[in-house]
Amino acid sequence: QTYHPRCFKCCECGLCLDGLDFAVNEEDSYKIYCHKDYFKIFSPRCAVCNGTIDPIQGTNEVVRVVSADADYHIDCYKCQRCQMQLTDEPDKMCYPLGKMLFCYNCRL
Ligand SMILES: [Zn+2]
Ligand SMILES: [Zn+2]
Ligand SMILES: [Zn+2]
Structure with a gap:
C-alpha cells in the first residue's frame, strides 16, 4: 500500500511513521498506528x-x-x-x- 508522505502518520498520536515500524488496523486498513499506540489499543x-x-x-x-x-x-x-x-x-x-x-x- 502507498500513502501520501503527509498522511503516513499514526492516527492516534500523529507521529510521522516514515521509516519507522508501524502497524495497520486489520479491520480498517486506512488507519495506521505507531507500535506504541497499536499495542495500547489492540493488546489484550x-x-x-x-x-x-x-x-x-x-x-x-x-x-x-x-x-x-x-x-x-x-x-x-x-x-x-x-x-x-x-x-x-x-x-x-x-x-x-x-x-x-x-x-x-x-x-x-
Ligand atoms: Zn502513535
Ligand atoms: Zn494484570
Ligand atoms: Zn488462596
Missing part, C-alpha cells in the same frame, strides 16, 4: 488489573494466561485472598468466582 487486557498485556520488549511475544475467555498477566493470575500463583497443576488450579480468582482453599 488483563481481567484483574485492567492493564494491557504488552509483548516482551523487543519481541511480538505476549505472555499471558487465558482462562474462561479472559486474559490475565501471569503476575495477576493468582489467588486474590492468599496471593498464591495459580497454574494448571491440580493443587494450584484456579476457581474463579465472578471476576475474582481464588485457589481451592480460599474459594470456600
Whole structure:
C-alpha cells in the first residue's frame, strides 16, 4: 500500500511513521498506528488489573494466561485472598468466582 508522505502518520498520536515500524488496523486498513499506540489499543487486557498485556520488549511475544475467555498477566493470575500463583497443576488450579480468582482453599 502507498500513502501520501503527509498522511503516513499514526492516527492516534500523529507521529510521522516514515521509516519507522508501524502497524495497520486489520479491520480498517486506512488507519495506521505507531507500535506504541497499536499495542495500547489492540493488546489484550488483563481481567484483574485492567492493564494491557504488552509483548516482551523487543519481541511480538505476549505472555499471558487465558482462562474462561479472559486474559490475565501471569503476575495477576493468582489467588486474590492468599496471593498464591495459580497454574494448571491440580493443587494450584484456579476457581474463579465472578471476576475474582481464588485457589481451592480460599474459594470456600
Ligand atoms: Zn502513535
Ligand atoms: Zn494484570
Ligand atoms: Zn488462596
